[in-house]
Amino acid sequence: MSETISAPENLGGSSEPTPERRLRGNLGVPAIVFMVVAAAAPLGVVGGVFPLGIASGNGAGFPATFIVSTVILLLFAVGFTALTPFVQEAGAFFSYIRQSLGFSIGIGFGFVALVSYVALEAGVYGLLGPAGVGVVTLFGGPDIPWWTLAAAAFVITTFLGYRNIQLSSRVLAVLLTAEIAIVGVLDLIIVARGGGDDGLSTGVVDPATVFSGSLGVGLLFAMLSYIGFEATAIFRDEAKDPERTIPRATYAALILIGAFYAVTSWALISAWGDTKAVAQATDSGGTFLSDIAQVYIRTAGNDIITVLYFTSLFACILAFHNVASRYVFALSRHSVLPAALSxxxxxxxxxxxxxxxxxxxxxxxxALAVAFSLDPITQFYTWFAAATTVGFVVLLIATSVAVLVFFARDRRGHSQWRVRIAPALGLVGLGVTLVLILTNLDGLAGSSALGWGIVSLLVVALIVGVVVGNRVGDATKATAA
Incomplete structure (x- = not known):
């Protein structure tokens, strides 16, 4: 039975933006999925997050955490996509929250989103720089400062961000296809050879292994790998048919990301064997992926992975730059940032x-990271990524609440499952995830004081956004009167 959708409502404190202040594009489901998956930086996650999740989390049971994470986020997506037809602007999280919980609260979370995504874009340069130096030295070049490669990537990102979205989507499609292909080849070879000495891993289907070690930390690292999946909605104005394209792209991106990470983490653990994989990830986490590549696809394959790891991080930066730019654009359309930006x-x-x-x-x-001689990975990236992680989960929780509130009195023709049960279950899962992140904040940020400082920064962003939203809303009402 088809669902009846009533006309969208405008519950905000300001009128909708005029057509001339909308972006233009013709993105279909594949293009948007490429954007979202590129933001997830698959090869970067495989080489960086996987060893941390295996070593500090639940060991050989780590692949199961991606299954759990995917289920939680799919439950979230059920309500998220149900609200899509009622949100007529490309603001993703903050637009959904604004539509349900009010203008000022929506703007507050818009500021949280902006801080989160700009922080992650900046922080990933701390990974990209050293990765680029690795590529240069691989081909016999000098050991140059990390920030020189970061500066070169910054110039290219700025150029592509200035141009039409189709250009960025084509670049991301090429880079993403290459990195998924090389990891896919590695996975197939490992499986075809039957894994390491212990054979293919069985940890993912063994409850004792899944719940071993620290399942919470494993789940935390798994959830980090999905940051940016909601970007499907930020490209609303540039999508061919938003009501169809956004839900399809959201589900496709989540399933693709979840399946890729679950299968690949299982294959990499199989390459060493359940017990040896944990020891290898603990003792040699930085070379966990390259060591496997050296064994299974030899030096040439390892060199390819070294290059594609660098391009994967560039693709991640470009994707998050596009997302952050569109958050600024959307916020400025409501005059909470300079209107000229919209x-x-x-x-x-x-x-x-x-x-x-x-x-x-x-x-x-x-520039500040270089001036203060911050370590590009353990300080610059880690601190900024911690801010994004907390902000991301908070935004998911706020959006889940917005969905439940919006459909509380009127389901608008949707089933109980889609607008009440699924979003509520997703909210519970996200609440547990936030608790896990906050209890492990010192590990993410490097110290407890710095971790709570990051939380304070996000709280300040929320409060400032609410205050600005209130003032703009009051000014709009006074003008209308």
């Missing part, structure tokens, strides 16, 4: 001014 480029239809604004903030962040 004027699309006359030729490219891109948020060119918002893109340059984000680039400026990122440039300052990188």
């Amino acid at each position: 004027v699309p480029h006359p030729q490219h239809g891109s948020p060119h001014r918002a893109s340059l604004w984000v680039s400026a903030v990122v440039a300052v962040s990188i």
